[in-house]
Amino acid sequence: QLQLQESGPGLVKPSETLSLTCTVSGGSINRNSYSWGWIRQPPGRGLEWIGSIYYTWTTYYNPSLKSRVTMSIDSSKNHFSLNLSSVTAADTAVYFCARSYINTWAFDFWGLGTLVTVSS
Amino acid sequence: NFMLTQPHSVSESPGKTVTISCTRSSGSIASNYVQWYQQRPGSSPTTVIYEGIHRPSGVPDRFSGSIDSSSNSASLTISGLKTEDEADYYCQSYHSSNSVVFGGGTKLTVL
Numbered sequence: 001q002l003q004l005q006e007s008g009p010g011l012v013k014p015s016e017t018l019s020l021t022c023t024v025s026g027g028s029i030n031r032n033s034y035s036w037g038w039i040r041q042p043p044g045r046g047l048e049w050i051g052s053i054y055y056t057w058t059t060y061y062n063p064s065l066k067s068r069v070t071m072s073i074d075s076s077k078n079h080f081s082l083n084l085s086s087v088t089a090a091d092t093a094v095y096f097c098a099r100s101y102i103n104t105w106a107f108d109f110w111g112l113g114t115l116v117t118v119s120s
Numbered sequence: 121n122f123m124l125t126q127p128h129s130v131s132e133s134p135g136k137t138v139t140i141s142c143t144r145s146s147g148s149i150a151s152n153y154v155q156w157y158q159q160r161p162g163s164s165p166t167t168v169i170y171e172g173i174h175r176p177s178g179v180p181d182r183f184s185g186s187i188d189s190s191s192n193s194a195s196l197t198i199s200g201l202k203t204e205d206e207a208d209y210y211c212q213s214y215h216s217s218n219s220v221v222f223g224g225g226t227k228l229t230v231l
Binding site: 047 | 121153155165166167210212214219223224225
Protein backbone atom coordinates (compact mmCIF):
# COMPACT_ATOMS: atom_id res chain seq x y z
CA GLN A 1 0.00 0.00 0.00
CA LEU A 2 1.39 3.37 -1.00
CA GLN A 3 2.06 5.78 1.86
CA LEU A 4 3.05 9.44 1.82
CA GLN A 5 4.53 11.26 4.82
CA GLU A 6 5.09 15.00 5.10
CA SER A 7 7.96 16.34 7.17
CA GLY A 8 9.38 19.74 7.97
CA PRO A 9 9.29 22.59 10.49
CA GLY A 10 5.96 23.31 12.13
CA LEU A 11 6.82 26.96 12.69
CA VAL A 12 8.22 29.42 10.16
CA LYS A 13 8.92 33.12 10.65
CA PRO A 14 7.28 35.73 8.40
CA SER A 15 9.28 36.57 5.25
CA GLU A 16 11.22 33.30 5.49
CA THR A 17 10.91 30.18 3.28
CA LEU A 18 8.68 27.25 4.17
CA SER A 19 10.31 23.94 3.24
CA LEU A 20 8.56 20.57 3.35
CA THR A 21 9.42 17.09 2.12
CA CYS A 22 7.08 14.25 1.23
CA THR A 23 8.55 10.76 1.51
CA VAL A 24 6.86 8.06 -0.53
CA SER A 25 6.93 4.42 0.60
CA GLY A 26 5.36 1.29 -0.81
CA GLY A 27 5.92 2.35 -4.41
CA SER A 28 8.31 4.16 -6.68
CA ILE A 29 8.10 7.87 -7.38
CA ASN A 30 9.41 7.11 -10.90
CA ARG A 31 6.08 6.13 -12.39
CA ASN A 32 5.09 7.75 -15.64
CA SER A 33 1.39 7.57 -14.88
CA TYR A 34 1.49 9.86 -11.85
CA SER A 35 2.43 13.29 -10.66
CA TRP A 36 3.15 14.32 -7.08
CA GLY A 37 1.46 17.31 -5.57
CA TRP A 38 1.06 19.65 -2.64
CA ILE A 39 -2.31 20.86 -1.39
CA ARG A 40 -2.89 23.09 1.62
CA GLN A 41 -5.81 23.85 3.89
CA PRO A 42 -5.87 26.94 6.15
CA PRO A 43 -7.55 26.31 9.51
CA GLY A 44 -11.31 26.02 9.06
CA ARG A 45 -11.12 26.60 5.32
CA GLY A 46 -11.07 24.69 2.04
CA LEU A 47 -8.43 22.93 -0.02
CA GLU A 48 -6.02 24.84 -2.26
CA TRP A 49 -3.74 23.17 -4.78
CA ILE A 50 -0.20 24.52 -4.62
CA GLY A 51 1.47 22.59 -7.41
CA SER A 52 2.57 19.22 -8.75
CA ILE A 53 5.75 17.70 -10.13
CA TYR A 54 6.43 14.84 -12.47
CA TYR A 55 9.40 12.49 -12.07
CA THR A 56 11.02 14.18 -15.07
CA TRP A 57 11.01 17.42 -13.05
CA THR A 58 8.20 18.95 -15.10
CA THR A 59 6.29 21.22 -12.73
CA TYR A 60 2.81 22.74 -12.65
CA TYR A 61 2.06 25.53 -10.18
CA ASN A 62 -1.04 27.35 -8.99
CA PRO A 63 -0.91 30.67 -10.86
CA SER A 64 -1.69 32.58 -7.66
CA LEU A 65 1.36 31.12 -5.89
CA LYS A 66 3.70 30.56 -8.83
CA SER A 67 6.04 33.45 -8.02
CA ARG A 68 6.82 31.99 -4.58
CA VAL A 69 6.76 28.21 -5.20
CA THR A 70 9.54 25.84 -6.12
CA MET A 71 9.13 22.07 -6.19
CA SER A 72 11.79 19.42 -6.63
CA ILE A 73 11.99 15.65 -6.74
CA ASP A 74 14.69 13.21 -5.64
CA SER A 75 14.17 9.78 -7.17
CA SER A 76 17.11 8.26 -5.27
CA LYS A 77 15.40 9.07 -1.97
CA ASN A 78 11.87 8.54 -3.29
CA HIS A 79 10.76 11.93 -2.07
CA PHE A 80 9.69 15.31 -3.38
CA SER A 81 9.86 18.73 -1.81
CA LEU A 82 8.14 22.11 -1.60
CA ASN A 83 9.66 25.51 -1.01
CA LEU A 84 7.34 28.49 -0.48
CA SER A 85 9.17 31.78 -0.12
CA SER A 86 8.30 35.08 1.59
CA VAL A 87 5.65 33.54 3.79
CA THR A 88 3.06 35.50 5.75
CA ALA A 89 0.40 34.55 8.28
CA ALA A 90 -1.89 33.79 5.33
CA ASP A 91 0.32 30.79 4.54
CA THR A 92 -0.53 29.14 7.86
CA ALA A 93 -2.20 25.88 6.92
CA VAL A 94 -2.14 22.11 7.00
CA TYR A 95 0.00 21.04 4.07
CA PHE A 96 -0.82 17.73 2.39
CA CYS A 97 1.21 15.85 -0.19
CA ALA A 98 -0.65 13.58 -2.58
CA ARG A 99 -0.33 11.48 -5.72
CA SER A 100 -2.46 12.17 -8.79
CA TYR A 101 -3.02 10.47 -12.11
CA ILE A 102 -1.27 12.40 -14.86
CA ASN A 103 -4.20 12.35 -17.30
CA THR A 104 -7.15 12.92 -15.00
CA TRP A 105 -5.66 14.88 -12.09
CA ALA A 106 -7.46 12.58 -9.65
CA PHE A 107 -5.65 12.48 -6.31
CA ASP A 108 -5.75 8.92 -5.02
CA PHE A 109 -3.26 8.77 -2.14
CA TRP A 110 -2.73 11.52 0.43
CA GLY A 111 -0.39 12.06 3.33
CA LEU A 112 -1.77 12.77 6.79
CA GLY A 113 -0.86 16.44 6.50
CA THR A 114 1.39 18.66 8.57
CA LEU A 115 0.44 21.95 10.20
CA VAL A 116 2.76 24.84 9.40
CA THR A 117 2.28 28.04 11.38
CA VAL A 118 3.78 31.30 10.21
CA SER A 119 4.54 33.46 13.23
CA SER A 120 7.39 35.41 14.75
CA ASN B 121 -8.82 30.04 -14.82
CA PHE B 122 -12.30 28.94 -13.76
CA MET B 123 -13.94 28.49 -10.35
CA LEU B 124 -15.98 25.62 -8.95
CA THR B 125 -18.87 26.78 -6.75
CA GLN B 126 -20.45 24.53 -4.14
CA PRO B 127 -23.14 25.24 -1.55
CA HIS B 128 -21.56 26.07 1.78
CA SER B 129 -23.66 23.55 3.66
CA VAL B 130 -26.46 21.02 3.27
CA SER B 131 -28.34 18.98 5.81
CA GLU B 132 -30.66 16.01 5.66
CA SER B 133 -32.02 13.24 7.84
CA PRO B 134 -30.67 9.70 8.05
CA GLY B 135 -32.04 7.43 5.37
CA LYS B 136 -32.80 10.32 3.00
CA THR B 137 -31.01 11.39 -0.18
CA VAL B 138 -28.91 14.52 -0.60
CA THR B 139 -27.32 16.05 -3.69
CA ILE B 140 -24.35 18.42 -3.63
CA SER B 141 -23.74 20.55 -6.71
CA CYS B 142 -20.49 21.88 -8.15
CA THR B 143 -20.90 24.57 -10.82
CA ARG B 144 -18.09 25.52 -13.17
CA SER B 145 -17.84 29.27 -13.82
CA SER B 146 -16.46 29.16 -17.35
CA GLY B 147 -15.72 26.50 -19.88
CA SER B 148 -17.62 23.24 -20.11
CA ILE B 149 -17.92 21.03 -17.04
CA ALA B 150 -17.64 18.08 -19.39
CA SER B 151 -14.27 19.22 -20.75
CA ASN B 152 -12.25 17.94 -17.81
CA TYR B 153 -12.78 15.15 -15.30
CA VAL B 154 -14.36 15.97 -11.96
CA GLN B 155 -13.49 14.25 -8.70
CA TRP B 156 -15.27 14.32 -5.35
CA TYR B 157 -13.49 13.97 -2.01
CA GLN B 158 -14.82 13.33 1.47
CA GLN B 159 -12.95 14.87 4.40
CA ARG B 160 -13.81 14.08 7.99
CA PRO B 161 -12.51 16.42 10.74
CA GLY B 162 -8.82 15.97 11.38
CA SER B 163 -8.35 13.59 8.44
CA SER B 164 -7.01 13.70 4.92
CA PRO B 165 -9.45 13.79 2.00
CA THR B 166 -10.45 10.49 0.43
CA THR B 167 -11.93 9.96 -3.02
CA VAL B 168 -15.59 9.02 -3.27
CA ILE B 169 -16.03 9.70 -7.01
CA TYR B 170 -13.44 10.02 -9.75
CA GLU B 171 -13.74 10.92 -13.44
CA GLY B 172 -17.22 12.26 -12.80
CA ILE B 173 -19.07 9.02 -12.25
CA HIS B 174 -16.77 6.25 -11.02
CA ARG B 175 -16.55 4.92 -7.45
CA PRO B 176 -13.27 3.63 -6.03
CA SER B 177 -13.41 0.16 -4.58
CA GLY B 178 -14.62 0.28 -1.01
CA VAL B 179 -16.92 3.28 -1.54
CA PRO B 180 -20.56 2.24 -1.06
CA ASP B 181 -22.88 2.39 -4.06
CA ARG B 182 -24.95 4.89 -2.06
CA PHE B 183 -22.51 7.44 -3.51
CA SER B 184 -22.98 8.43 -7.14
CA GLY B 185 -21.72 11.18 -9.41
CA SER B 186 -23.18 12.86 -12.46
CA ILE B 187 -22.50 15.66 -14.94
CA ASP B 188 -25.15 18.06 -16.26
CA SER B 189 -24.00 20.12 -19.23
CA SER B 190 -27.18 22.22 -19.23
CA SER B 191 -26.34 23.68 -15.81
CA ASN B 192 -22.58 23.26 -16.31
CA SER B 193 -22.47 21.37 -13.05
CA ALA B 194 -21.31 18.15 -11.51
CA SER B 195 -23.27 16.56 -8.70
CA LEU B 196 -22.60 14.14 -5.89
CA THR B 197 -25.63 12.24 -4.66
CA ILE B 198 -25.65 10.26 -1.43
CA SER B 199 -28.65 8.03 -0.84
CA GLY B 200 -29.66 6.19 2.33
CA LEU B 201 -27.78 8.76 4.41
CA LYS B 202 -25.94 7.52 7.46
CA THR B 203 -24.51 9.55 10.30
CA GLU B 204 -21.04 8.42 9.20
CA ASP B 205 -21.53 10.37 5.94
CA GLU B 206 -21.35 13.62 7.89
CA ALA B 207 -18.24 15.33 6.54
CA ASP B 208 -16.97 18.04 4.22
CA TYR B 209 -17.16 17.25 0.50
CA TYR B 210 -15.00 18.88 -2.17
CA CYS B 211 -15.25 18.74 -5.92
CA GLN B 212 -12.09 19.10 -7.97
CA SER B 213 -11.25 19.51 -11.63
CA TYR B 214 -8.47 21.01 -13.70
CA HIS B 215 -7.78 23.50 -16.43
CA SER B 216 -6.38 22.37 -19.78
CA SER B 217 -3.18 24.20 -18.83
CA ASN B 218 -2.73 21.62 -16.06
CA SER B 219 -3.88 23.85 -13.23
CA VAL B 220 -5.92 22.07 -10.55
CA VAL B 221 -9.04 23.69 -9.07
CA PHE B 222 -10.94 22.71 -5.93
CA GLY B 223 -14.45 23.79 -5.05
CA GLY B 224 -14.90 25.64 -1.78
CA GLY B 225 -16.33 22.60 -0.03
CA THR B 226 -19.75 21.65 1.31
CA LYS B 227 -20.39 20.71 4.92
CA LEU B 228 -22.88 17.85 5.07
CA THR B 229 -24.82 17.51 8.30
CA VAL B 230 -26.86 14.36 8.87
CA LEU B 231 -29.41 15.34 11.47
